[in-house]
Amino acid sequence: MSGTVYENARIHTLDPARPYAEAMLVRGERIVAVGDLAECRDRAGGGARRVDLDGMAVLPGLIDSHIHAASYVRGLDQVDQRGTASLDEALARIARHATTLPPDAWLLGGGWDSNRWTRPVQPSRTDLDRVCPDRPAALPSIDGHTIWVNTAALARLGIDAATPDPPGGQIARDEHGEPTGILREAAADAAYAVVRSPHAGDLVAQLRAHLPRLLAAGLTGIHDLDGQDARAAYETLYARGELPLRVHKTIPATALDEAIDSGWATGDGDRWLSTGPVKIFTDGALGSHTCLMTEPYDGEPGYHGIAVTPAEEFERLVATAAGAGIAVAAHAIGDAANRMVLRAYARWRDSAGPGPAARLRHRIEHTQHLLPDDVPLLARCGVIASMQPTHCTSDIPLTSRMLAGRGLASYAWRSLLDAGAVVAFGSDAPVEDPDPFFGIHAAVTRQQPDGVPPGGVDPHERLDLDTALRCFTEAGAYASYEEHLKGRLRPGMLADFIALPTDPYRVEPAELRDLTVALTVVGGVVRWQR
Numbered sequence: 384m385s386g387t388v389y390e391n392a393r394i395h396t397l398d399p400a401r402p403y404a405e406a407m408l409v410r411g412e413r414i415v416a417v418g419d420l421a422e423c424r425d426r427a428g429g430g431a432r433r434v435d436l437d438g439m440a441v442l443p444g445l446i447d448s449h450i451h452a453a454s455y456v457r458g459l460d461q462v463d464q465r466g467t468a469s470l471d472e473a474l475a476r477i478a479r480h481a482t483t484l485p486p487d488a489w490l491l492g493g494g495w496d497s498n499r500w501t502r503p504v505q506p507s508r509t510d511l512d513r514v515c516p517d518r519p520a521a522l523p524s525i526d527g528h529t530i531w532v533n534t535a536a537l538a539r540l541g542i543d544a545a546t547p548d549p550p551g552g553q554i555a556r557d558e559h560g561e562p563t564g565i566l567r568e569a570a571a572d573a574a575y576a577v578v579r580s581p582h583a584g585d586l587v588a589q590l591r592a593h594l595p596r597l598l599a600a601g602l603t604g605i606h607d608l609d610g611q612d613a614r615a616a617y618e619t620l621y622a623r624g625e626l627p628l629r630v631h632k633t634i635p636a637t638a639l640d641e642a643i644d645s646g647w648a649t650g651d652g653d654r655w656l657s658t659g660p661v662k663i664f665t666d667g668a669l670g671s672h673t674c675l676m677t678e679p680y681d682g683e684p685g686y687h688g689i690a691v692t693p694a695e696e697f698e699r700l701v702a703t704a705a706g707a708g709i710a711v712a713a714h715a716i717g718d719a720a721n722r723m724v725l726r727a728y729a730r731w732r733d734s735a736g737p738g739p740a741a742r743l744r745h746r747i748e749h750t751q752h753l754l755p756d757d758v759p760l761l762a763r764c765g766v767i768a769s770m771q772p773t774h775c776t777s778d779i780p781l782t783s784r785m786l787a788g789r790g791l792a793s794y795a796w797r798s799l800l801d802a803g804a805v806v807a808f809g810s811d812a813p814v815e816d817p818d819p820f821f822g823i824h825a826a827v828t829r830q831q832p833d834g835v836p837p838g839g840v841d842p843h844e845r846l847d848l849d850t851a852l853r854c855f856t857e858a859g860a861y862a863s864y865e866e867h868l869k870g871r872l873r874p875g876m877l878a879d880f881i882a883l884p885t886d887p888y889r890v891e892p893a894e895l896r897d898l899t900v901a902l903t904v905v906g907g908v909v910r911w912q913r
């Protein structure tokens with residue numbers, strides 16, 4: 384018998400049966416033994432390879448349960464608008480980037496956040512025309528619910544004063560009815576089709592070049608929420624044996640019929656590439672004033688946000704998808720959207736019977752703002768709360784201004800866990816940085832990187848490190864129906880793990896953001912090493 388003994392390590396297994404070990408024996412893609420050194424060497428027998436981890440801390444590989452990896456890798460080759468402090472700074476970056484592009488190429492790239500600009504105005508096509516007059520430009524906002532385009536892009540997209548707002552979308556207009564260059568929700572679909580097309584480059588090559596960044600951050604698995612183009616690219620990498628981490632790929636709502644016709648079901652596939660739930664948007668986002676709220680937005684009487692998928696349509700989609708063995712992942716941010724989704728899931732559970740209800744694990748993506756009664760309801764319905772801790776801390780300026788006094792349970796992961804719900808963490812990259820330790824820091828401290836606010840926002844919702852890690856490991860495994868295979872380091876499970884020079888259990892919470900990964904192993908193979 385042989386294999387590899389990883390020794391001289393501080394192994395945090397996240398396995399309650401044996402939380403801590405000093406050595407681990409891996410054979411093929413699986414863990415054979417976890418325990419003390421003598422035990423592992425004994426099991427290995429002669430001829431085993433030994434890897435001295437030099438006292439490093441070892442954790443199960445982290446799983447990002449909500450990432451747009453295709454958008455993330457594409458964005459690395461585009462103009463990055465994140466962190467811009469003003470419209471002028473955003474325009475300066477765009478002007479610089481435009482000079483690097485071949486003639487006639489679309490100018491793409493996003494991440495602008497006008498809420499953070501010194502003068503928080505919605506930008507316009509005329510602003511963009513000043514720095515990019517001669518080629519079409521399309522720039523998604525940080526939350527992805529708004530696209531800012533220039534005049535050339537509006538012309539290419541065929542949008543003018545005569546174009547009506549599509550259902551579930553809005554073309555912002557000036558006093559003459561002319562589009563201003565801001566397209567919201569469904570009105571941005573045509574622009575998104577460009578952003579996700581070969582206009583943005585060769586996705587297979589981009590994934591191959593940039594997925595190692597996710598390995599370097601400590602991720603061994605992702606749930607990818609991007610489109611069918613991303614699925615095709617993953618399939619290509621998989622077929623070539625070049626997929627370096629495990630991918631659970633969701634189905635966009637627009638591809639549900641195709642998925643059903645093709646006989647796809649959630650959980651199909653193998654340990655490297657599997658079919659996820661169908662992603663259905665039910666509302667927008669807070670920063671874009673498009674998430675669906677029970678109380679109207681302050682200063683906008685009668686305006687509650689945008690119901691991207693109304694309740695009846697959503698219930699029909701849940702029944703259709705579930706009937707074909709496809710679980711649903713509903714994007715819901717506002718309290719009214721979350722309530723609508725939960726009621727639909729509860730009704731489906733009642734009508735579907737115990738078989739399907741036990742098999743399909745419906746999810747809510749973001750689960751950001753809940754009416755307090757909906758916390759126990761979510762747990763009772765067995766719904767997975769797919770949450771992104773860095774949204775909580777990035778949104779502090781927004782939520783403190785827009786949601787104060789509403790009595791909502793916002794980013795209420797501690798309450799959800801206490802109620803018995805499964806909470807799976809992710810990054811929502813490229814909206815946020817994909818580094819899972821940023822998310823762990825946010826979950827534990829509920830503070831911005833600068834330590835604001837002292838004690839954290841809603842400090843009763845803070846998590847201990849162990850729980851935050853479980854939300855980034857076993858919860859993600861549960862959400863892809865693989866909790867028997869990964870999420871913990873124990874015999875029989877997949878050898879997906881990471882090693883860190885600094886032990887997360889031995890640092891102050893404020894330092895969790897700074898942790899780095901030295902080694903990432905997926906399926907028993909070193910996929911990345913510093």
Ligand SMILES: [Zn+2]
Binds near residue numbers: 608811
């Ligand atoms: Zn997302």
